Amino acid sequence: MPRIGLNQRSVVREAARLADEVGADRLTLAALAGRLGVALPSLYKHVRGADALAQKLSALATAELADELTAAVAGRADGEALRAVAAAYRAYAHRHPGRYPASQRVPDPTDPEHVAAGERAVGAIRATLRGYGLDGDDALDATRMLRSTLHGFVSLEAAGGFGLPRAVDASFDSLVAALDGAFRSWPRGERP
Amino acid sequence: MPRIGLNQRSVVREAARLADEVGADRLTLAALAGRLGVALPSLYKHVRGADALAQKLSALATAELADELTAAVAGRADGEALRAVAAAYRAYAHRHPGRYPASQRVPDPTDPEHVAAGERAVGAIRATLRGYGLDGDDALDATRMLRSTLHGFVSLEAAGGFGLPRAVDASFDSLVAALDGAFRSWPRGERP
DNA sequence: GGCGTTAGCTAATTCTCTTAGCTTTACGGT
DNA sequence: ACCGTAAAGCTAAGAGAATTAGCTAACGCC
Numbered sequence: 001m002p003r004i005g006l007n008q009r010s011v012v013r014e015a016a017r018l019a020d021e022v023g024a025d026r027l028t029l030a031a032l033a034g035r036l037g038v039a040l041p042s043l044y045k046h047v048r049g050a051d052a053l054a055q056k057l058s059a060l061a062t063a064e065l066a067d068e069l070t071a072a073v074a075g076r077a078d079g080e081a082l083r084a085v086a087a088a089y090r091a092y093a094h095r096h097p098g099r100y101p102a103s104q105r106v107p108d109p110t111d112p113e114h115v116a117a118g119e120r121a122v123g124a125i126r127a128t129l130r131g132y133g134l135d136g137d138d139a140l141d142a143t144r145m146l147r148s149t150l151h152g153f154v155s156l157e158a159a160g161g162f163g164l165p166r167a168v169d170a171s172f173d174s175l176v177a178a179l180d181g182a183f184r185s186w187p188r189g190e191r192p
Numbered sequence: 193m194p195r196i197g198l199n200q201r202s203v204v205r206e207a208a209r210l211a212d213e214v215g216a217d218r219l220t221l222a223a224l225a226g227r228l229g230v231a232l233p234s235l236y237k238h239v240r241g242a243d244a245l246a247q248k249l250s251a252l253a254t255a256e257l258a259d260e261l262t263a264a265v266a267g268r269a270d271g272e273a274l275r276a277v278a279a280a281y282r283a284y285a286h287r288h289p290g291r292y293p294a295s296q297r298v299p300d301p302t303d304p305e306h307v308a309a310g311e312r313a314v315g316a317i318r319a320t321l322r323g324y325g326l327d328g329d330d331a332l333d334a335t336r337m338l339r340s341t342l343h344g345f346v347s348l349e350a351a352g353g354f355g356l357p358r359a360v361d362a363s364f365d366s367l368v369a370a371l372d373g374a375f376r377s378w379p380r381g382e383r384p
Numbered sequence: 385g386g387c388g389t390t391a392g393c394t395a396a397t398t399c400t401c402t403t404a405g406c407t408t409t410a411c412g413g414t
Numbered sequence: 415a416c417c418g419t420a421a422a423g424c425t426a427a428g429a430g431a432a433t434t435a436g437c438t439a440a441c442g443c444c
Contacts, residue, residue, distance in 0.1 A: 003391055003440060030431065041433080042392045050432060106352045137359065141366035144345070144354060148367065149337065152344025160298045162336060167329065174333035175340065178374040185377070187369045195409060195422060221401065233402080234423050242401060 004037055011036065011046045012056045019057065019098025027098065029053070054102065059114035061103035065092050066117050069124035078131040079180045085128045086150060086176045093154040100158070104151065122147070132183040142183055149179060196229055203228065203238045204248045211249065211290025219290065221245070246294065251306035253295035257284050258309050261316035270323040271372045277320045278342060278368045285346035292350070296343065314339070324375040334375055341371060 014036055019027045029050055033040040047053045072088035073081050093100040107118040126143050134142050153175060155161075162168055206228055211219045221242055225232040239245045264280035265273050285292040299310040318335050326334050345367060347353075354360055 006391080028431065029433095038391090039393060040431090041394085041435095044433075045391055104348075104351060104353065137362065138366075140359065141363045142370075144348075144363045145341070145367045145370055147353075148344035148348055149341045150344070151348060152340035152342070153336070155347065156296075156336075156340055156343060159296060161296065161339075167332065170329070171333045171336045174330075174379065175337045177379045178334075178337060181377055181379060182370040182374040185373055187366065187373060198422080220399090222399080230422090231424060232400090233404095233425085236402075237422055 006036060006038065006042075006046055008046045008056070011043060012053065012060055015053055015057050016060055016096075016099050016102075019102065020096050021098070024057075024098045024101045027054075027057075054105065055108050055111065055114070057099070058102045058105040059107070059111055059117055061096065061099035062107065062114065062121055063117035064096075064099065065089070065103050066120035066124060068092050069121060073124050073127050081128045081131065082146075082180055082183070083176055085124065086172070086179075089150045090154050090157075090172060093158060097158060100154065129183060132186065134183070134186055134188075138186055138188055142186060145182070146179065149175065198228060198230065198234075198238055200238045200248070203235060204245065204252055207245055207249050208252055208288075208291050208294075211294065212288050213290070216249075216290045216293045219246075219249075246297070247300050247303065247306070249291070250294045250297040251299070251303055251309055253288065253291035254299065254306065254313055255309035256288075256291065257281070257295050258312035258316060260284050261313060262319075265316050265319050273320045273323065274338075274372055274375070275368055277316065278364070278371075281342045282346050282349075282364060285350060289350060292346065321375060324378065326375070326378055326380075330378055330380055334378060337374070338371065341367065 011032070015027060015032055018032055018035055022031070029043055030040050032053075033043055036043075043053075047056060068088045068091075069085055072084040076084050103121075107114040109115060122143065125146055126139065129139060129142050129146065132142070153172060157168060162171070203224070207219060207224055210224055210227055214223070221235055222232050224245075225235055228235075235245075239248060260280045260283075261277055264276040268276050295313075299306040301307060314335065317338055318331065321331060321334050321338065324334070345364060349360060354363070
């Protein structure tokens with residue numbers, strides 16, 4: 001029985017590819033093992049189980065998304081940064097329909113890499129808003145709004161919730177423009 | 193063997209209750225059958241299978257959500273309608289943590305009730321925006337933005353994606369206020 | 385070259401969904 | 415009242431997924 005030379009990294013990477021092909025919810029250990037050329041129980045030498053695999057997949061996807069958002073915001077500010085980050089966010093969800101939902105799982109507190117990736121992703125979102133002059137609770141609220149809107153849009157889009165896919169690109173552009181306006185004229189400081 | 197007197201309606205209603213208790217993804221036919229006091233295969237007399245049950249559950253949840261949104265918008269306009277609809281939407285997701293994700297499944301085209309419920313829900317959202325003087329593509333885009341933002345917020349909140357749950361209520365109020373501003377000053381008609 | 389570590393295997397258990405086929409209840413028409 | 419039928423419930427059986435236990439053999443280090 002020749003050794004394939006698997007390790008946790010290669011297993012999780014293949015799981016990510018498979019998830020993008022068949023959907024995150026249809027990712028199965030049996031299919032993954034078949035894809036890697038090993039018997040199913042062999043996977044347990046590298047991941048603790050199906051749930052742990054999902055967690056590691058989430059960490060990978062979150063790190064990738066954080067990288068792309070960080071790259072998008074770098075060297076840009078204000079509306080330009082917002083448009084670039086929004087486009088990068090949606091592009092990642094399109095390109096990786098299996099990884100994206102995995103990335104939304106709450107980071108495992110016992111996995112430092114996962115936690116760090118989550119913080120980098122939120123940091124990129126927060127950095128996008130820096131040019132709008134928001135701070136304190138306003139910055140927190142605006143960050144949450146931006147995350148909510150982007151996540152909601154790409155989730156509904158992926159689920160086919162927008163009926164005809166006709167003008168979805170244009171709707172997204174409008175949404176980003178409206179967000180830009182909202183952040184410019186943010187209803188400030190009416191909180192204790 | 194005494195008959196319990198089940199029908200599709202009662203099965204789906206119990207599934208909804210169970211989903212709210214254990215989570216939509218942990219809803220299992222075995223648990224549902226146990227709850228109803230019948231053997232598992234007996235459920236197949238009322239629903240065609242696990243996926244069909246999920247579809248019917250989605251139809252129920254969508255109808256309930258549509259009802260609550262419709263009631264919230266009735267007799268209100270502009271910012272008041274927006275605040276009422278947003279509060280009703282979030283309240284439904286809080287009250288029914290299992291039904292809510294089910295409600296986001298795309299309606300089954302072969303189930304007229306489901307399709308109608310979906311249209312009523314979107315109709316309530318669209319009606320909310322009526323007072324803002326948006327029409328055509330602007331109304332479409334604004335509707336999509338409102339749906340995206342509400343869905344994204346309650347999804348992230350339910351997943352525990354907002355870190356400390358401390359100021360989530362205040363963040364939601366800010367979000368609704370920002371949406372109100374965005375709809376008032378919607379960047380209009382820059383589309384062919 | 386020997387030896388410990390570990391990657392990978394087979395076998396077996398549990399849980400879920402599903403189908404097949406049987407029995408008995410409830411109901412409607414005569 | 416009674417009988418025939420539709421359907422509500424059952425048991426039995428099987429497929430697919432995750433998991434655990436325990437075995438074997440390849441690799442890496444001295």
